[in-house]
Amino acid sequence: MDVRKMLARLNPAVCRFDIGRGGIPEWTPQDVAAALGMVPAGLGRELLCAAWWPDGARLSHRELVAALERVQREEWWRREQDMLHAMLAVASHHGGDDLRRAQTLYASAHSNRWPSWVEDIELGSHNTKYLRMRAAVVAELTAPRLCPDCAGRGEIAMKSGVVKDCGKCGGRGSVAHTHAWRAEQMKIREDTYRKTWAGPYEWLFDYSADALQKAQRDMERALQ
Ligand SMILES: [Zn+2]
Incomplete structure (x- = not known):
């Protein structure tokens, strides 16, 4: 059973395809909606919903945007705190190993630090690149880029007739968008993306992909 196909039944346009395939669906939209209710609220x-139930997702778009901003800001804040702690450690070292420990702490916090959250202190305006990044991550997760090798099937038929998992996408059927695509979504140059933004972007993408996968499993369990 695939929860994604279950959820797609809640979309009227997709329901028509289901009828075409024949048979009475084992689950009614009410069952699916009830199972969705068993998935803990959150990102x-x-x-x-955003990926498989666009009609429903439209109702809660604001919640999605808010949840994503919250995790992103908290992570930014955690890294700023590491920076501050390291700076205090260097400022109050007792020499020798203590200083070296503080310097290592500082070097690591510095390399893990993300770009500023605030773009203009006077105006109090937030860095719009974080906002565009959130939109791009949602776009990537809800409309994945089909794998060019297997065209989204996740498997490849060998000449011998044996079917094996696609090596390029690892059987997922989708591949990550390119650096160029991500840079374009964020309205920055590709080299700027690679140098400054790839870290924060990949962090948010991985975090969100994990949350999506976990919700998918929770819903599978609820439907059993
Ligand atoms: Zn593939």
Whole structure:
């Protein structure tokens, strides 16, 4: 059973395709909606809706955007705190190993630090690149880029007739968008993306993909 196909039944346009395939669906839209209700609220559930139930997701788009901003800002804040702690450690070292420890702490916090959250202190305006990044991550997760090798099937038929998992996408059927695509979504140059933004972007993408996968499993369990 695939929860994604289950959720797609809640979309009227997709329901028509289901009827075409014949047979009475084992699950009614009410069952599916009830199972969705068993998935804990949060980023994962919002992403699950956004990916497979666009009609429903429209109702909670604001929750999705807010949940995503919250995790992103908290992570930024955590890294700023590491920076501050390291700076205080260097400022109050007792020499020798203590200083070296503080310097290592500082070097690591510095390399893990993300770009400023605030673009203009006077105006109090937030860095719009984080906002565009959130939109791009949602776009990537809800409309994945089909794998060019297997065209989204996730498997490849060998000349011998044996079918094996596609090596390029690892059987997922989709591949990550390119650096160029991500840079374009964020309205920055590709080299700027690679140098400054790839880290924060990949962090948010991985975090969101994990949340989506977890919500998917929760819903599978609820439907059993
Ligand atoms: Zn593939």
